[in-house]
Amino acid sequence: MKQSKVVGLTGSIATGKSAASNIIKSLGYDLIDADKIAREIINDEDIIKNIKENFGEDIYINNNLNREKLGKIIFEDSEKRKILNEITHPKIYSKIKAYIIEGKSEIIFLDIPLLIETLSDIEKYDLHLDEIWLIYVNRETQIKRLMERDNIDYDYALEKVSSQMSVEDKLSYADVVIDNSLTKEDLEEKIKKELSNFKRR
Template sequence: MAPRRLGLTGSIGAGKSTVAHLLRARGFTVLDADVVAHEISASVEVTQAVEAAFGSQYLKDGALDRSRLAELVFNHPEQRKQLNRIIHPRVRARMTELEREASGEWIVQDIPLLFENGLDAQMDATLLVDAPLELRVARVLARGGLSRDDILKRDAAQLSGSEKRRRASMTLDNDGDLAQLERRLDQVLDALKVRP
């Protein structure tokens, strides 16, 4: 019997990666769309498609120049759609392969753009990790690498928090410490009857 799917998502800085780690610690197989996207992006097929679509200036040493591409796509929605048309179908195909290899009653699919890409329709349940905007911004700034403006642009490129909450089966508020997050996660998993 095919495993059931729990779609995990959250806006930048919400703590989705922390929740994915906690789910792995509880015995769940977690398939990470970001990790798969990085693997896919390193392929010759993708680098050639990106070069054809955007130009060789978006490659660096034969690989995607991620920071330059991010600057382009988070400032130009049409370019972002074009990049997504190159990357997303390949990511979905690989995620499907990985799911076939996995075992367990439930498989977690960690997908940042779960709702934006309509992938929630393929899930048996969805879990949104959320936190107030200023807390999310502070977390990402503490990690380094992005400015406040970069963070806000990436956040604005996704659905609003209220729309994600409306669509999610359950929302996990991550506005406290790790112990509180773990307690809340266990409560949500019990409520959804999700088991590894």
């Protein structure tokens, strides 16, 4: 059986990566959601044990992770974020690789929000990507959409956008850039066009 091609799909906050993921799935392609895998493995016994040892017993309440508390800790402390990644990433990437092997479609999409920021991990865990596709909107559109989506003011939206790697800085890493400034229908047409182009490459 011919091995599937693997496309890394990424974006930045409020650029529309989730909308792109939904379109890709609706077109019948396998899509592996790294965030979903991370949410699943966080309840594995060995992961719970390691997180409690490094972040305190009270980070879980009745074996349910206090995501808000953990999120705040790793947002404010890069060393703690590194520790969490060291606990969770081996299992996350192991599952991703297993899903790729099991994949049925000719192109498998791998949805990783911070894909470009974690390229060294992708290399470290021996994960091969044939291409990287970036869902893009300019910064002002990003801020405007984030304000509407999360019902927050401009300053808070700007702070959230500024806390991440700029979507402009991600452009040079992408093999394909899909501009999502217009409608969902336009986004779908662009994705279909890129799929067609990719199959010819």
